[in-house]
Amino acid sequence: MNGRSGVREVRRVLRGHGRRIASAAALALAGSALALAQPLLVKRVIEEAGAGAGTGGTLALLIGLFVAQAAVAAVARYVLARTGEGIVLDLRLNLVDRLLRLPMRTYDRHRVGDLISRAGADSTALRLLISEGFTDAVTGSIGLAGVVALMVWLDPALFLVVLAVIALGSLAVASVLRGIERASLHAQRATGAMTAELERALGAIRTVRASRAERREAQRIGAEARTAYAQSVRVGALDAVVAPSVMLTINGSFLLVLLVGGMRVADGSGSVAELAAFLLYMLYLMGPVAAVFQALSTMRQGLGALRRINEILDLPAEPDAEPPHAEPRPAKEPSAPPDVPVLEFRDVWFAYEPGRPVLRGLSFAVPPRGHVALIGSSGVGKSTVFALAERFYDPDAGRVLFEGRDLRTVERDVHRSRIGLVEQHAPVLYGTLRENLLYAAPDAGPDELDRAIDLAHLTELVARLPRGLDTEAGEHGAALSGGERQRIAIARSLLTRPRLLLLDEPTAHLDTVSEVALRRSIRRVSRECALLVIAHRYSTIRAADHVVVLDGGRVAATGTHDELLATSDHYRFLTRAQQSREASSLRPS
Template sequence: MKKTLSLSAPEERGQAWRVLRRVIAENGRAHLRGYAVAVVCLVLVALSTAFLAWIMRDVIDQIFVAGNRAVLFSLPVAVFLSFLVRGFATYGQGVILARIGNDVVARYQRRLFEHLTSLSVGYFNRTRSAQLAARINQNVSGVRDTLNLTVTSIARDLLTLIFLVFAMIWQDWVLSLIALTAGPPIAIMIARLSRKLRKATRQSVDLNARVLGAMQETVQGIHVVKAFTMEAGLQDRTETLIRAAEERSNRIATITERSGPVTETVAGLAVAAVIAWSGYRAIVYGTSPGAMFAFITALLLAYDPARRLARLQVQLERALVNAQMIYEILDETPEQADRSGTVPLRVANGEVRFEDVRFGYHPGEPVLRGLSFTAPAGRTTALVGASGGGKTTVLALLERFYDPEAGRILIDGQDIAGVQQSSLRRQISYVPQHPTLFEGTIRDNIRFGRPEASDAEVEDAARRAQAEEFILAAPLGYDTPVGENGLTLSGGQRQRLSIARALLRDAPILVLDEATSALDSRSEALVQRALDEAMRERTVIVVAHRLSTVRHAEQILVVDRGRIAEHGSHDELMARPGGLYARLNAMRPDTVEDDEAQEARARVS
């Protein structure tokens, strides 16, 4: 978890500079050639702008005062060429920086996705997915903006200002001193605004992420929202967030635009003083009007880059806050990262053993309290018990979604903490309680089980999962899009596709977490028959509340408060009067049915 600390102004400035250096270090070398060409274009823009101010002296003195016909063609052509160069240079730098910026955004999107998929399940349990997605979407452009602002400000605005100031000094150093008195007051004012803006920007990003997260969650749960008439309550809650986000955005606008009146006032006083002084000298001392016009032209042309540079720190602060929030995600360390020296898991038989495993999701709240058992290779082991006893946690630890606090988990005698995670998960087929489908077609979703599988293997897995009937009835068969998270399919159909995915994986260990809980009576009977076939010659660990689905397991483990309370076959456990398993059966007698009853029910359906 990240700690939120109140930083002093020097610490915040140091943090901002560290982010800026990191952005440049990570992206500068990859785009060095593009930035070099863009900088050349920006230098041409700066030079052509300064040239326009410089040439105005000759335009006024030679054409309008001296009436020199010899320059009547050359000077206008020179002005036209300077505009032409500036136009093409502006176009070139705009296109190049846009392409570099788009590439930077794409690179960070790839990095974020790759990094997010490497993070542990615990991170996503702590972080709301809707807010995480909204935050990424809002912040990922911060790196691009940081780079582009830095390049354009230095190569265009700073150089333009330097060239124009040089032209001003060349024309009249006294007037230049008068004009430059506007700089210090504006710099002091901008420095005071930056710290306020940094805090307001971070608050605004967080609030906007919460607003987008609330909207996304409402859309995803729209059936529940309407079923429980939650519209008014959610609207009130979201309205509060929207008002807070609006208030933060208004504060950012106020802080950002606060520099405008001060900048305009100070700059206006400087320009007015220049005009008054130069006019006085022209009237009293007969100073050349060309020099005065050239100076005022340079001063007015310098105003825009000076104003942009004055606002640079404000804009850069906002971009750096966004970039920093992206790095906070990228700097998250995977909790279940492979240790050094890990080796691939090699499964010969598939025996799974838990040895005195202890684990809790939160400190001081244990879920497993010294749990030990062995799931024999090639046999079915069922975990049953009351909700909250730790059954699903066993599966999560076996997949290494979490690491135990104490004890070991072994597969064929190999401690899974010392093997490569990818090799571990390739040896396990997993069917979750709540099926998850992804954007794409039915065929795509089944093939996730084994990407290199052929179409024939995909279709065979679907047949064994009793899914082919509804697949062929779909408009495009196996090529039918499933929609967002499979919303175009029923719960039972989604679960059968999830089972087909697991069957296609063909791993030696099969893990079933309430695999038939989402199925109707007919689908449950059909899928159970398919699972019975898939279980042959595999190590199967199944979690179930419906005891009818596990009564034929070779070993049934009754999990109670993080320990194995009872173990044995169905008949052995039922023969223990007053035992926990027998009591569970007594509490849910309707869940215990034999295969014949299930098949009869399927025929009736």
Template sequence: MPTSEPEKKKGSGKDGLAWVLGYLRPHRKIFIPSVIALFVTAALSLAFPLFLKDLIGDPADSWKNGLDAAATRAKADETILLLLGVLAVQSFIAYWRVKGFTRSGEAALNDLRRNLFGHLMKLPVPFFQDQRAGSVSNRVSADLGTVRETLLTTLPQAARHTVILVGSLVAVFFFSWKLSLVMLASVPVVVLAVAISGRRVRQHSRDAQEALAESGMVMEESVQGIADVKAFSNEPYELSRYNRSLDRFFDVTLKGAKTRAAFLSFIIFAMFGTIAGVAWFGSHMLASGEISQRDFMAFILFSVFVGASLGSMPEIISQVQAMSGATERLRELMAEKPELTGTRAAARLDGGVAFDGVSFRYPSRPEAPVLHDLSFTVAPGRRIALVGPSGAGKSTVFSLILGFHRPESGRVLFDGADAAELELSSLRKQIAVVPQEVMLFGGSIRENIEYGRPGASASDIENAAKQANAHAFIEGLPQGYDTLVGPRGTKLSGGQRQRIAIARAILADPRILLLDEATSALDTESERLVNEALERLMAGRTSLVIAHRLSTVRHADTILVMNHGRLVESGTHDELVAKRGTYHLLAETQLL
């Protein structure tokens, strides 16, 4: 994530928790009863040691005190029935609690996921250009996974263990304050250990998350570019890259594991060592008749509960800390500024486009100016060819027209109105792009064409395909319009993909057309079909074409010749040829 954004919210763990809990607010009607049920079941689980101490302790005491064995048995029968009753109630409530938690938690998480995705969609193009492939999506899904785990598993656990801890502590003091004091002697040591290692555990978990996301990114890059990977026989290289990132993850995890392992083993020793010590002290008290068998049993059972709850706290704390790291990153993402947009909705455009003294450099490379004081005017309905050597800035002109970037100085104008004042979405709806390398979305051909105007009728889609010279070949496919095409349309040829993109643009019915002509040659028939489709698409619309073919430039009303981000020549083909300047050179050397 770029760090240049001024508005970065660095929340504390508590803020992060409050942020996540904020998403639970709309679902409180289910969440709050679930929390209450959680406390009730936690409290009820204390009944277990309470009844158990009677079952185990009473017979021993009555035997010692010479009481009637039959009465003791009857009391035990009564106790077990009560205990089973409590367990049944506890299980019944637990069923609803788990359901309620899952329902409200997952609903809240879905709201969060929706909000995040909605916000991602609003972020400016440069934000994504500055990221490596998949890094945003990988990190978001890893972080959401952590938040989910904490919300649905760890927080309920924390609440349960807290209730059990407090209840058990009250119980141990009640049954023997003397033994309790012996037991509690170890608590300050444990608290200190938690305080010291907690921060380190948190840092390690954040590092581990990042390292894992990094390896996910390597996989994503390799999978996305699989054709190139194979073409260059670079599988071993990619494997070694993946291995390196896994090793890094492993190292970081191991480092974290050391802290956690040391912490856990310390806790285990302190905890169970204390219980053993207490049992020893208690048996002395028992021997001198200072405590009854029943109370001693109660004390031991509740101490085990105290130990178990305290023992689970480090895991809970480290998970909550992991969540606070995850929410911190998610909130940073939410704090990224959305795309700047004007407020005035662009009315139906005539199609006039102009650059007025536009200078521009990419924020990621501020040292390299890309456009210098570029000015040109395109009258509505005209056809403009942009030519120039590679890196001249032609695609950048398109990006500025689409509002992906804002000029550093100067203005981009539509029908004379400053683009900065116009609402981006209303503007983009009137612009269509036919890129050089057409990427089709995973889905049917119909859906891919419909992307130009979501909700278009089947007949509109077919008409668009007919005008784009695509209908015939689509009908020829076994599943026709329902044929599924891969994310990159691998099942279709370049020319076919282009005609689908043209059909999409025809359906969108834009006023302005941005066309990046394919450099790769199509066979003559395919090229004729594509050109015919393009002619129909361009008719009556303002078209800007990054041209690579002489036939295209010949038909342009005006040719803009760019070099090093400047407009060096403009005019018709004949005028420019006569000038014997840059264009002439480009045409001669077939560098168009």
């Protein structure tokens, strides 16, 4: 990132905060003006003392300016710091919002741990850039401008001496700052990779323990940690050069001014009062110059984090506004005619990667009521059908219709409010059982909640939990069994009263008794809405009103269970293979 692009990135972050920054800058300017007036008063005191005049009034004014300057400077720095924290907060909120709204393809390409790192570690590093680097840059620049103006007014020749020395020091520091930015970016990337590796290991901690892979995972994560350490040490080493270089530059220029100015006083071409004032400004110059150089170093360190954050902010979010070609949304959504399928795929083609289609002209329909089973071997596109039905992706060709309307003409949020989704792994979020159940319908009343609990056969579970619905589910639902998590996910979806409920093998984690109860629930729910179920178990397939068989990304056969047994060789092969697997799993070892 070059200097010009870095300035653009910082300006982008500061956009919308101009009024607060201007107020803080005005306070900083007032504090600098009060500070810069003090050497002039010292010059006046010396001149009054030399002339034998009284100095009491000037000394009192000098003390007053000193106290006022300290108070104003403190307020200015507080306002700047608060403004900086506000900027960082806005950026973090925007980043979190964008991370939650990225298209599914973006999540497919990025590691979750790295995305989390950008919201955590990178935004923390960015805080230094804004709240410290920016603060020092503003206050230092204002003070520097005032000191330079007064030094030029007092003695242009001596100022040229100072300028020459500072220019030489600046050239040396500039190369160091470029190295700081590069090392900081590498450190942030390594930190993101470390977080991603840790998230990977902790997300499968039981598998890690069972595989005795703790040492290997620690070495894997440690390698990234050591890379981040090495780059951070490099940043620290380069940053350590900045402050001594600045002090050496200022002290060198101070000695030169003292030497040249003293010689001029000695030969009568200059006055002691003017030299004293100029030397005081030299002392005042140390603060602003050091602040500006340190701010540049801090900002260079933060630019790496800012770049990584802007990489996410620049990614397009999943559209959540009404598309330009969308049909106007009526005040009340009309019900579709009873003969219109709730979901229909028409010659749909879709690929996650170009040239490797998963769906190849898929066409089938789901009626407004009833239970449809979607079956097929692994990789034929069953989960992709669910992803397109939820509009996590749009088809590459063909159309997906919901109640007769092309999904691309319907706002995503509106469409998803009509569909329930139960994933095979049934994620349960950290929090109470009640919070998990109400996650998709936070305004649902007690009667609706009781109805969903009854339909999903959770009544017994709630009754035996120590705190009922207010029992903590644990991280990833660790306090619950697989079957319990599955039923919680079903109840959560039922609370929204969906027109279509998508179930990804709902009986995969249930025992025989729970499976029978759930099949009764599914039958009851199918009278209220449509059910599309990815089915593997023979009992789930046989219970469906209609079966859609997928093979090679296309529909191989459709019909009832009995019809397909009579007409489809592929269906008979799939059901016999599944029956054989189920029988093997029940056979004692």
